[in-house]
Amino acid sequence: MNMRRRGFWSDKQWAAFLVMIMWICNTITGVYGSIHEYRREAFSPRSNAHFFHGGSEGLYASKRHYSNDSPENAFKGKSFIRFDDVTFVRTKESASRQNDMQTNTGLVEAIILEVKDRDRIGGSYLKSDVICCNRSLADETSCKLGEVIIHRNQDNPDWPKRIRTFFEGNKEEVKMHPEVVEINNTGMYYLYFMFCDPQLSGTLIKGKTVWKNPDGYLPGKMAPLMTFFGFMSFAYLVLGLVWFLRFVQFWKAIIQLHYHITVVIALGMCEMAIRYFEYANFNSTGSRPMDITIWAVTFASVKKTLSRVLLLVVSMGYGVMKPTLGGITSRVLLLSFVYFVATEALELVEHLGNINDFSGNAKLFLVLPVVFLDVCFILWIFSSLSKTLEKLQIKRNIAKLELYRKFTNALAASVLLSIAWIGFELYFNATDPLSELWQIAWIIPAFWNMLAYFLLVVICVLWAPSCNPTRYAYSEEMGEEFDEEGISLTGSGTKLTGDTERKDHVYGLGEDLEEDKRE
Numbered sequence: 001m002n003m004r005r006r007g008f009w010s011d012k013q014w015a016a017f018l019v020m021i022m023w024i025c026n027t028i029t030g031v032y033g034s035i036h037e038y039r040r041e042a043f044s045p046r047s048n049a050h051f052f053h054g055g056s057e058g059l060y061a062s063k064r065h066y067s068n069d070s071p072e073n074a075f076k077g078k079s080f081i082r083f084d085d086v087t088f089v090r091t092k093e094s095a096s097r098q099n100d101m102q103t104n105t106g107l108v109e110a111i112i113l114e115v116k117d118r119d120r121i122g123g124s125y126l127k128s129d130v131i132c133c134n135r136s137l138a139d140e141t142s143c144k145l146g147e148v149i150i151h152r153n154q155d156n157p158d159w160p161k162r163i164r165t166f167f168e169g170n171k172e173e174v175k176m177h178p179e180v181v182e183i184n185n186t187g188m189y190y191l192y193f194m195f196c197d198p199q200l201s202g203t204l205i206k207g208k209t210v211w212k213n214p215d216g217y218l219p220g221k222m223a224p225l226m227t228f229f230g231f232m233s234f235a236y237l238v239l240g241l242v243w244f245l246r247f248v249q250f251w252k253a254i255i256q257l258h259y260h261i262t263v264v265i266a267l268g269m270c271e272m273a274i275r276y277f278e279y280a281n282f283n284s285t286g287s288r289p290m291d292i293t294i295w296a297v298t299f300a301s302v303k304k305t306l307s308r309v310l311l312l313v314v315s316m317g318y319g320v321m322k323p324t325l326g327g328i329t330s331r332v333l334l335l336s337f338v339y340f341v342a343t344e345a346l347e348l349v350e351h352l353g354n355i356n357d358f359s360g361n362a363k364l365f366l367v368l369p370v371v372f373l374d375v376c377f378i379l380w381i382f383s384s385l386s387k388t389l390e391k392l393q394i395k396r397n398i399a400k401l402e403l404y405r406k407f408t409n410a411l412a413a414s415v416l417l418s419i420a421w422i423g424f425e426l427y428f429n430a431t432d433p434l435s436e437l438w439q440i441a442w443i444i445p446a447f448w449n450m451l452a453y454f455l456l457v458v459i460c461v462l463w464a465p466s467c468n469p470t471r472y473a474y475s476e477e478m479g480e481e482f483d484e485e486g487i488s489l490t491g492s493g494t495k496l497t498g499d500t501e502r503k504d505h506v507y508g509l510g511e512d513l514e515e516d517k518r519e
Contacts, residue, residue, distance in 0.1 A: 034217040034286045036191075037208045040089065043195065047122070049131040049148065050201065054110070054191035057211045058220025058438035061186045077214050079183040081112060081191065083163075086176040086207035090167065094199050098170040106167035108195045108203070109148050110176070113160035114187040115434045120151040120160055121192075132196035146196050156185070167200075176207075188220075188438050210286060217286030218279060221438040226279035228446050233272040235453060240265045243460055250465035257314070258465055264310055264456060267303040272449075274299055290352060297347040305340040307452055308377045314407065314459065315384040317391070335376060342369040378415060385411070403462055410458045414451055421447055 036055035043050035063077040088108050098105035113121060122131040126141060126149070133143035143149050153159050161181055167174045183189065193205055213220055243265055247258065274296040282288050312332065346366045385408055392401040425444055428437070435441065 034211045034219055034282075035208055036211070038086070038205045040204045040206050042202070042204055043193070045201075047129060047131045048134065049194050049196050050203070051131075052193040052205055054193055054205075054209055055211065056115075056188065056190045056435070058188050058435065059183045059186070059211065060213050060215075060220055061184050062182055063214040075212065078212070079214050080212055081181045081183065081189070082210040082212070083110070083176050083179045084208050084210060086110075086205065086209065087173055088165065088167070088176075088193075089173050089204045089206065090200055091202040092172060094202065095167075095170045095172045097199060098167070100169040102169055104166040105169060106174075106195070106197055106200050107146060108165045108167075108174075108193060108200070110163040110165070110179075111148060111150070111160055111192045111194055112163075112181055113190055113192075114185070115190060115436055116187065117153060117160055118190070118434070120153065121148065123149045125151045131194070148194050148196065186220075188435050212286070216283035218283035221435065221441040222279065223283075224442040225445065226276060226283060228442065228449075229272050229276040229279060232449055232453065233269065233276055236265065236269040236272055239453075239457065239460065240269055243464075246465045250467060253465055253467065257463060260306075260310055260313070261456075261459060261463065264303065264306050265460075267299060267306060268453070268456065271296070271299040271303050288351070293351050294348070297351055298344065301340055301344040301347055304343055304452075305336050307456065308339065308374075309336050310459065311411070311455065312377060312381050312384065314463070315381045315388060315411075317384075317388040335373070335380075339370075339373045339377070342366075342373055346370055381411070407458065407462055410455070414455055418451065 034057065038052075038054070041052060043052045059079050059081075062079045090106060094106070111121060119125070123129065123133075123137060123143075126137060126143075128137065130137070131148060133141075133145055133147055133149050135145060137143055137149070138145040148162070150160055150162060163176070163179055163181075165174055165176045189211075191209065195203065211217070211219070213223065215223070218226060243262065247254065247262065274292070278288065278292050278296045281292060309332065316328075349366060385404070389401065389404055389408065392404060428441075428444070
């Protein structure tokens with residue numbers, strides 16, 4: 001127990017970690033996608049109505065509009081929203097107030113609309129704040145008392161779409177008739193279930209709706225990512241093949257750092273391949289199996305962690321300036337472990353839960369630790385780079401200094417690009433809260449994958465195995481040539497102060513030793 005307190009985490013920190021894992025497991029109650037499931041969920045009051053958000057997806061227009069084929073091919077090339085076993089359950093008190101001989105004793109409406117038509121729902125065009133038609137509006141206009149006010153689109157009179165479901169007598173449940181709404185215009189569609197009768201307060205909804213695009217069940221804003229992940233799988237395959245050929249060709253000159261790079265490339269290949277398989281399965285079935293998604297998320301988290309560790313150890317001069325990380329190994333491992341846990345938690349909730357339904361505090365609880373740890377990695381990387389460059393300048397090792405300057409320039413460019421892209425993301429999310437620009441939303445996650453690939457390619461090019469490994473590999477004689485203050489030392493520890501001839505002799509000796517090693 002004392003070792004845990006001194007060497008890693010205290011008992012309280014471990015307890016907090018376990019609580020966070022339990023909270024995440026409880027949060028992930030289902031896999032959300034093009035099949036939206038409702039599990040006895042409640043309606044929320046708004047104005048003079050009660051509503052429940054049934055889902056929203058970017059949908060492309062149907063590619064064909066005939067259905068003379070066999071039943072299994074009837075929906076091929078079509079885009080639609082289908083209601084499957086959607087059931088409304090009112091309270092016993094509400095049902096007991098009704099006459100069992102009455103036909104219609106309560107109305108629930110399903111409203112489907114494009115986001116551009118959102119102002120057509122409610123009485124805004126009638127200069128009223130109400131959503132449901134009241135008696136005064138019914139007398140003055142053509143709206144129907146007790147129904148949601150809808151201002152029809154003159155260009156498309158059937159939209160926004162309204163589907164009515166009535167309770168009968170004093171029954172507590174009513175099931176929607178099976179309904180398929182075909183989508184003939186590309187857009188972001190929203191589904192709301194609403195009722196205006198205050199006596200239906202406490203009503204619950206259960207069942208599911210299925211949303212489909214012409215080419216599959218993948219949501220519109222995710223569909224381009226399947227092609228992107230297929231492209232990235234091929235890109236990692238090409239990189240891995242080139243790296244493997246160099247690895248085999250110069251296997252005698254391989255250093256430990258090359259194995260780290262190989263692992264990151266392999267993880268990238270696996271991550272992109274699993275992502276593509278996950279999206280392809282999602283597109284064909286409409287749901288995301290938890291086991292496949294967990295594998296994809298875990299590979300992504302491991303690769304992100306090891307990629308950052310690779311940048312860090314390269315910046316520290318591992319394999320170039322020093323053979324090991326020395327006493328800071330435990331700190332690197334600790335930061336890596338914490339980053340993996342934080343990233344895994346965020347990715348699991350984003351892909352297996354419905355993070356859009358979380359409060360702002362819940363989102364910050366998952367996002368802020370990842371942001372903070374990324375900042376820690378960046379600061380540590382550039383701090384280590386500064387020290388490595390300073391030592392190389394003191395040692396006047398021109399080859400390694402030029403190598404690290406190129407790496408520093410590439411890393412600095414990527415950081416500046418990342419900051420600019422984060423600004424674009426914030427602006428994009430702030431100006432598009434209703435996902436009206438859903439058709440280009442895929443470029444945001446795609447950018448980060450491309451940037452990670454670019455940095456990996458840079459490292460592969462700069463530290464590629466070659467017949468002359470001394471240009472980047474650690475040399476014991478050269479590594480001990482200067483102490484921290486820049487005073488020259490021989491292999492036996494004799495100090496040289498101001499003697500130019502003896503300095504030249506030491507440099508010549510170092511070169512001779514390198515030549516002997518190469519031979």
